[in-house]
Each structure stands twice: as structure tokens, then as C-alpha cells.
Amino acid sequence: MNKEHITKITKELKLTEKQVSATAKLFEEDATIPFIARYRKEATGSLDETIITTIRDRLNQLGELDKRREAILKSLGERDLLTDELQEKIMAAEIMSVLEDIYLPFKPKRRTRAIIAKEKGLEPLAQLIFEQGDIDPIAEAKKSIDEETGVETVEDALQGARDIIAEWVSEDQNARAKIRNLFAEKGIVRSKVxxxxxxxxIKYKDYYEWEESVNKIPSHRLLAMMRGEKEDFLTLHIxxxxxxxxxxxxxxxxxNNNAASEQVRMAVHDSYKRLLSSSMENEIQTASKQKADEEAIKVFAENLRQLLLAAPLGQKRVMGIDPGFRTGCKV
Structure with a gap:
């Protein structure tokens, strides 16, 4: 049982530490949610199944976050990339997306266009352009021409520099947070046949040409579109x-508003269209599906609850016995 996790959940759910720690201990003993809610009220302070489920899910989330944090710290340490400042940021991350954004610039990658450009020695040019001083990018790019490294023209040099800047933009933590919020708040779900x-x-004919805000789309509709995409009947974008x-x-x-800034603007556009957009779309699709699944489960659970509460034999009288192991049976 992690004391920090207990304290965090206590504050988030506005419960007492005793309630959360008791619930966590019961989960460690493999107790089920119905069992805890029904037979361990004195330990949990009569928490209902909804709160107990929330505690369980939050414990799992925080546990996964800690595991990922440890893996990242280990990876950075093994590659001698871990600084005190970076470690402080990693330890302060409270959600998985922020943690992954911090790690992204240091994550082992396949050979991207930016890596290839760096191998050609174009990073100093990229840095000079990115500073957006009063320089002539073409004149500076000429200095980087080297047939041995594969930089044969000015455009080759500028393109490589823009590729490097584009990757910097896509890996910037603040930029990713802003674009992530934009996708979450103003994303549009579009499906086409x-x-x-x-x-x-034909069973997906309602979604042949469909647009709807990701914030307003009902869970059943989004899940239907995702099934259609999985079956290769629809294309879906958010x-x-x-x-x-x-x-x-x-x-x-x-x-600024100069020649170097224009190169940065071109790199920014390329970064969004080629890198950031697809990355954020994958994130929002995953998050939206998870939310839709949770809503669907709630609907199914309520429908099942009503079914189970219905009279089993219609208007006939039924006598039942509740086997109380601790307090005795009830008729």
C-alpha cells in the first residue's frame, strides 16, 4: 500500500484517510467490490460501490503511473541522460500524458527525418534559424552544403533544418498540452464510408457522411463508428x-517577422500536419473510446439492475432469505 497514493485519493475524493486505506487493504486481500460494499461497511465507513470502484481505478492508475515513471528513470539513467532537473519534472508528473510528453524528446526513436538531418550536421543551422535573429537563412544554408554528407543544395540544408525544428515543435511539452486541449475541446468526429x-x-449507412463534436457525441454512436472503422467500412477521424x-x-x-521566422513558420506547419496531428488524434481516439466504453457499461449495468430488481414471478408472492454470515440471516 502506497501512502502517497492514499493521501492523494483522500484529497481527490474528499474522504478520510482511514476509509481509503481500509478499502485499499481490502483490495490487496482480493476482496471484491460487492463484498466490500455489502459486508465491510464498518471498515470503509459505508462507502457505496461507486466510490469503491473509483478508489480501485485510481489506485490502479497511480500504480501504472509509478511503474512507467520507474521505467523512464531507468532508461534515462542507463543512457546517462538523467539530470536533476529532468528527474524533478518526471517525479512531479501526475498524469500519464504529461509524463510521456516529458520523456518524448529522450525516447529511443527510429531514424526520423530530423535524426537524419542531425547526422548530416544540420542541427547548428536549425538552432540558428530557430533563434529567428536577423540572418539570411539562404546564406547560412550555403555554409552547410557538403556533398559527402548528402547536403548538395541550399534547399537540402534548409529542409533538413526545418525537419529538426519540426521535431522540436512536436516534442515541446507546452505545445503538446495546448494542442491536446484543442483536440479535446474542439475536435470534430468525422466518418465517411x-x-x-x-x-x-449498409448497416452503417447513418454514418456515411457524419460530423459531430467529440464533446457531444453519444457513446453508442462513437462506438458504432469505431466498429465500422475496425471492419474497414468507415474511415474515422477526430x-x-x-x-x-x-x-x-x-x-x-x-x-519575429523575418526570413528566419518564415522558415520556422514552415517548420511549424510541417510539424503539425506530419507529426503532432496524428499523435494527438491517436490520443483523443483512445481517450474517447475509453470514455464511451465507461458510459456504455453504466447503461448496461443500470439496465441489468432494473431487470434483476423486477419481480421474478410477476404478481406472485416470494419469500427470500438473505444469508448474513456476520449478522445472521434475514427473511
Whole structure:
């Protein structure tokens, strides 16, 4: 049992530490939620199943966060990349997305366009352009031309520098947080039919051309679209307005109005379209599906509850016995 987790959950749910720690201990003993709610009221302070479930889920989330944090610290330590400042940021991260954003620049990658550009020695040029001073990017790019490294033209040098800047933009923690919020708040769910399977996809005909805010779409509709996509009958995207995203990024990264800033602007656009957009879309799709699944489970649970509470034999009288192991049976 992690004391910090207990304290955090206590504050989040506005419970007493005794209630949360008792519930956590019961989970460690493999007690089920119905058992805890029904037979351990004196230990939990009569917490209901909803709160007990929330405690369980939060304990699991915090446990997974700690495991991931340990793995990241170990990876960075083994590669001699762990600094005191970086460790402090990692330890302060309270949600998985923030933790992953911190780790992203240091995460082992396949050979991206930015890595290839760095191998060609274009990082100093990228840094110079990114500072957006009063320079001539073309003149600076000429200094980087080297046939041995594969930088044969000015455009090769500038493209490589932009690739590096684009990766910096996509890995910036603040930029990712802003774009993530934009996707969550203003993302639009769009589905279209696969033109090659239009006849087979007839059961999804309502979603052949559909648009709806990710904040307002009912869970059953989103899950239906996702099933259609999985079966290759629909294409599904969750995206905000591109211009709005680009404005957010430009406001953060484009600092001047000169030739270098124009190169940065081009890199920002490339970063969003090629890197950030797909990354954030994957995140919002995963989060939206999880939320829709939870809502669907609640609906099914309530329907089942009503079914189980219905009179088993109609209007006939039934006598039941509640086997109370601790307080005695009830008729």
C-alpha cells in the first residue's frame, strides 16, 4: 500500500484517510467490490460501490503511473541522460500524458527525418534559424552544403533544418498540452464510408457522411463508428480546425517577422500536419473510446439492475432469505 497514493485519493475524493486505506487493504486481500460494499461497511465507513470502484481505478492508475515513471528513470539513467532537473519534472508528473510528453524528446526513436538531418550536421543551422535573429537563412544554408554528407543544395540544408525544428515543435511539452486541449475541446468526429465497400457497409449507412463534436457525441454512436472503422467500412477521424491549431503553434514559436521566422513558420506547419496531428488524434481516439466504453457499461449495468430488481414471478408472492454470515440471516 502506497501512502502517497492514499493521501492523494483522500484529497481527490474528499474522504478520510482511514476509509481509503481500509478499502485499499481490502483490495490487496482480493476482496471484491460487492463484498466490500455489502459486508465491510464498518471498515470503509459505508462507502457505496461507486466510490469503491473509483478508489480501485485510481489506485490502479497511480500504480501504472509509478511503474512507467520507474521505467523512464531507468532508461534515462542507463543512457546517462538523467539530470536533476529532468528527474524533478518526471517525479512531479501526475498524469500519464504529461509524463510521456516529458520523456518524448529522450525516447529511443527510429531514424526520423530530423535524426537524419542531425547526422548530416544540420542541427547548428536549425538552432540558428530557430533563434529567428536577423540572418539570411539562404546564406547560412550555403555554409552547410557538403556533398559527402548528402547536403548538395541550399534547399537540402534548409529542409533538413526545418525537419529538426519540426521535431522540436512536436516534442515541446507546452505545445503538446495546448494542442491536446484543442483536440479535446474542439475536435470534430468525422466518418465517411469506404467507397469500395459501400454496399456491404449498409448497416452503417447513418454514418456515411457524419460530423459531430467529440464533446457531444453519444457513446453508442462513437462506438458504432469505431466498429465500422475496425471492419474497414468507415474511415474515422477526430480533428479540430487546422487553422486554429496552426495559430496556436505559430503564436508560441514564431517570434519575429523575418526570413528566419518564415522558415520556422514552415517548420511549424510541417510539424503539425506530419507529426503532432496524428499523435494527438491517436490520443483523443483512445481517450474517447475509453470514455464511451465507461458510459456504455453504466447503461448496461443500470439496465441489468432494473431487470434483476423486477419481480421474478410477476404478481406472485416470494419469500427470500438473505444469508448474513456476520449478522445472521434475514427473511
Amino acid at each position: 469506404n467507397s469500395k465497400k459501400e454496399e456491404e457497409a 480533428l479540430p480546425g487546422e487553422n486554429e491549431a496552426l495559430v496556436i503553434l505559430e503564436n508560441q514559436f514564431v517570434k
